[in-house]
Amino acid sequence: MLFFLILVQVGYYLYQSHNFNQTYPLLLDAAAQVKIDSLKNAMVKSDTLRVYPFNPNFITDFKGYTLGMSVDEIDRLHKFRASDKFVNSVEDFQEVTDISDSLLKIISPYFKFPEWTQNEKYSSANKKVVNQVGRKSKSIVLKDLNTASAEELKKINGIGEKLSERIIKFRNRLGGFLVDEQLYEVYYLDKEVAERVLKEYTVLSKPKIAKINVNTATVEELSKLIYIQKQVAVGIVNYRNLNGSINSLNELLIVKDFPVDKIDRIALYLSL
Numbered sequence: 001m002l003f004f005l006i007l008v009q010v011g012y013y014l015y016q017s018h019n020f021n022q023t024y025p026l027l028l029d030a031a032a033q034v035k036i037d038s039l040k041n042a043m044v045k046s047d048t049l050r051v052y053p054f055n056p057n058f059i060t061d062f063k064g065y066t067l068g069m070s071v072d073e074i075d076r077l078h079k080f081r082a083s084d085k086f087v088n089s090v091e092d093f094q095e096v097t098d099i100s101d102s103l104l105k106i107i108s109p110y111f112k113f114p115e116w117t118q119n120e121k122y123s124s125a126n127k128k129v130v131n132q133v134g135r136k137s138k139s140i141v142l143k144d145l146n147t148a149s150a151e152e153l154k155k156i157n158g159i160g161e162k163l164s165e166r167i168i169k170f171r172n173r174l175g176g177f178l179v180d181e182q183l184y185e186v187y188y189l190d191k192e193v194a195e196r197v198l199k200e201y202t203v204l205s206k207p208k209i210a211k212i213n214v215n216t217a218t219v220e221e222l223s224k225l226i227y228i229q230k231q232v233a234v235g236i237v238n239y240r241n242l243n244g245s246i247n248s249l250n251e252l253l254i255v256k257d258f259p260v261d262k263i264d265r266i267a268l269y270l271s272l
Contacts (some may be wrong), residue, residue: 028131053112056093056262057086061246074095080191086264088113114261144204145183146176156200158193173226176207178268211271214252215245225269244271
């Protein structure tokens with residue numbers, strides 16, 4: 001009996017060894033392969049970085065890195081913005097950052113500049129004034145927009161008593177114009193009339209603005225800023241409370257009803 005059991009064990013071992021070493025052809029299921037390929041493509045697309053329209057004036061270090069910009073290119077942009085200047089076109093952005101044509105071609109379709117910068121009449125008028133100032137033209141001496149009286153403004157064609165008072169009132173609410181382009185935001189002031197004003201006036205004396213710290217300001221303090229309505233101020237404070245702090249002004253774009261087209265203006269009055 002013992003000898004018989006040993007024979008059975010040896011036979012079983014030899015049978016298993018034979019089956020283990022035997023190879024079977026791999027059968028490819030074409031339908032299954034198509035499904036696998038489609039799943040792979042879906043995963044690749046889901047892992048791809050999605051870029052949404054943004055104002056290139058507020059590119060952070062992290063944003064710049066994800067877009068493929070070099071450290072030097074990002075630093076050039078930040079240095080330019082530190083002087084309270086803005087890039088208002090794709091050409092301006094390349095001139096400031098010295099970014100390559102190939103990378104610019106990829107990211108520039110996502111640039112979103114404020115509407116007033118895309119106005120051809122404004123652009124041509126603005127360039128004309130800049131050129132005149134640069135040449136130190138003796139025929140045109142620009143006067144200070146922050147000291148102009150209502151009577152002086154009424155001398156410009158298209159500005160009557162109501163519009164002149166409205167300009168002064170808006171200027172007072174701001175605490176003074178920081179940049180010429182804020183004139184375009186005066187209620188009911190036609191762009192062509194604003195351009196006539198800027199042919200004679202410009203911001204020569206900038207007011208000293210006490211910037212509002214967006215990480216400590218109350219709803220009431222934020223609401224005092226002419227560009228931020230109370231419900232937006234509430235949204236900013238709620239967002240800050242949920243996330244601990246605001247590390248970049250770009251985060252404000254996430255807040256519901258935030259005036260995205262005014263971010264470059266609002267940034268002049270806020271700090272982190």
